[in-house]
Amino acid sequence: YGWFVVADFPRFPFFLFVSVLKAFSLLPPSPSTKSTRMSTLFTLGFVMSLSTGFANVSLKYNSIGFYQMAKIAVTPSIVFAEFVLYRKKVSLPKVLALTVVSIGVAVATVTDLQFHLFGACVALAWIVPSAVNKILWSRLQQQENWTALSLMWKTTPITLIFLAAMLPCLDPPGVLSFDWNLSNTLVIFGSAILGFLLQWSGALALG
Numbered sequence: 001y002g003w004f005v006v007a008d009f010p011r012f013p014f015f016l017f018v019s020v021l022k023a024f025s026l027l028p029p030s031p032s033t034k035s036t037r038m039s040t041l042f043t044l045g046f047v048m049s050l051s052t053g054f055a056n057v058s059l060k061y062n063s064i065g066f067y068q069m070a071k072i073a074v075t076p077s078i079v080f081a082e083f084v085l086y087r088k089k090v091s092l093p094k095v096l097a098l099t100v101v102s103i104g105v106a107v108a109t110v111t112d113l114q115f116h117l118f119g120a121c122v123a124l125a126w127i128v129p130s131a132v133n134k135i136l137w138s139r140l141q142q143q144e145n146w147t148a149l150s151l152m153w154k155t156t157p158i159t160l161i162f163l164a165a166m167l168p169c170l171d172p173p174g175v176l177s178f179d180w181n182l183s184n185t186l187v188i189f190g191s192a193i194l195g196f197l198l199q200w201s202g203a204l205a206l207g
Helices: 003-008 011-023 038-061 064-072 074-086 092-112 117-143 148-170 182-206
Strands: none
Touching (some): 074 117
């Protein structure tokens, strides 16, 4: 009980970190709103919430090995979606490199596989928003000149709203059933710092 809150609560202090950067004028200016439709930012925030929510539920019901196996499927999904939507092709060396990496991760985690029907369905459902999230984020940074931090500032509030709406469905007992002692709270805020750095580095890589 309350597991989803433990896994997802770091996004709230994560938003505080970005707010502090904004308050001290450390965030790069955002591109003109005329160049990026609000619906695009809204869609990105929404799919980010689905990706985070489904990922947490997948970890709740699946072993780490199965979670990693599902994660492998995100990469070919991105390649396929970009080909269908934008006719973007991947060179043969990149295809070979992705194949080697996918096989390596699969071999490393196959001994930890534990099948759970509901968990497997959640993992499959997580692949789609995760792929869309990375595609949209990459295109906004590469083609519309968004920086990683400014895009995080714009999309995190939208993501938080949808995550808060999903909490009663994904983890009904929620916040009140979790033991909010000092040790647990410090661990959660520590994970928020790591989560902030992780998303920042991932966003820079996508850009």
